[in-house]
Amino acid sequence: MRRLLGPHFTMKLCVSLIVLGILLHDVSSMIHSMKYFYTGSSNVPNFPEFVAVGLVDDVQMFYYDSNTKKAEPKQDWMNKVTEDDPQYWEKQRRGLLGTQLIFKGNIDILKQRMNQTGGAHIYQEMYGCEWDSDTNRLTGYRQYGYDGEDFIAFDLETKTWIAPRQEAFISKLKLDQDEAERAYIKNYHTRICPEWLQKYVSYGKDTLMRTELPTISLLQKSSSSPVTCHASGFYPNRAMLFWTKDGHELYEGVDPGEILPNHDGTFQKSVELDVSSIPSGDWGRYHCVFQLSGVKEDVLTKLDKAMIRTNEKSNTPLIIIAAVVGLCVAVVAVLGFVLYRRRAAKRPPSPVSDPEVEEELNPKS
DSSP: BBBOSSOOOHHHHHHHHHHHOOOOOOSSSOEEEEEEEEEEEOOOSSSSSEEEEEEETTTTEEEEEEETOEEEEGGGGGGHHHHHHHHHHHHHHHHHHHHHHHHHHHHHHHHHTTOOOSOEEEEEEEEEEEETTOOOEEEEEEEEETTTTEEEEEEEETTEEESSSSSGGHHHHHTTOHHHHHHHHHHHHIIIHHHHHHHHHHHHHHHHTTBBBBBEEEEEESTOOOEEEEEEEEBBOOOEEEEEETHHHEEEEEEEEEEEEESSSSEEEEEEEOTSSGGGGGGGEEEEEEEEETOOOOEEEEOOGGGEEEOTOOOOOOHHHHHHHHHHHHHHOOOOOOOOOOOOOOOSGGGGOOOOOOOOOSSOO
């Protein structure tokens, strides 16, 4: 059972939010994605009771929370949506107010079902779709979680609900009986979601379809430590970074890192190479290779001792410092970036307020 968010928050919460939203795709194809993360919380200090975040190609473009009760764009290009529908943001606000109440009610129901009387609790929904512009292939997903564990998910192939834990089985039985709702969800993920995704991509194409090459640095804690190749400032996040020897990719003695966001909307990634057994005369045979979707030529950086930045006195590798700083700034800027899993409304006109599944977690007697 996949962990999404534990009951203890602070830094674990921030890291989960960031890592969950960062997806690495094949650099040979252009894959666009739209994701929505909804979170309802109970007794979580300094955190709104409800938060909704929307992303296109892992760029936050929409935000709402229960404190402000406002749905607002997070990218300038999202203002174009009102050219077709001047009431777009007001519709989203009204729809999300309803969703906020549903989330609050569902947390109360789940607390009863789990025999919980107090403490901090989080109820999440994540849904969205991906579209491969080269192959026109579409994929979609809709999942719910409670207190850091998967609760229930919709299977688009079978149009049925999957309950990975016993407490969700009541919900599965009720939701599987609603044929009209299941048909709507299938239609949303295969038709409505891709249509909105393509519309948003067209609005933000100058930003979303740009390419930016990174700055490449070679870092080493000490002369006996692995050499880290660190690429920072690239866009999009569909990128690969690896070491080669004589032009052939290395798999042994290599430790690749995750793609992480920078505060300015670009990304960073690192990959370590164990150089302890490499003769100094052979270092020139090794290269760090960076590949970016949409860019034909690779960026090669030779393993050269003269190019390595090191900090012999520090006990913290430079790459860890860079990653932590970039991570924390991104968390503050985006706030609930990517953990949220959203719950149920009824037939709104856009993806942000699309019909939530009226799960009615407690069956009526």
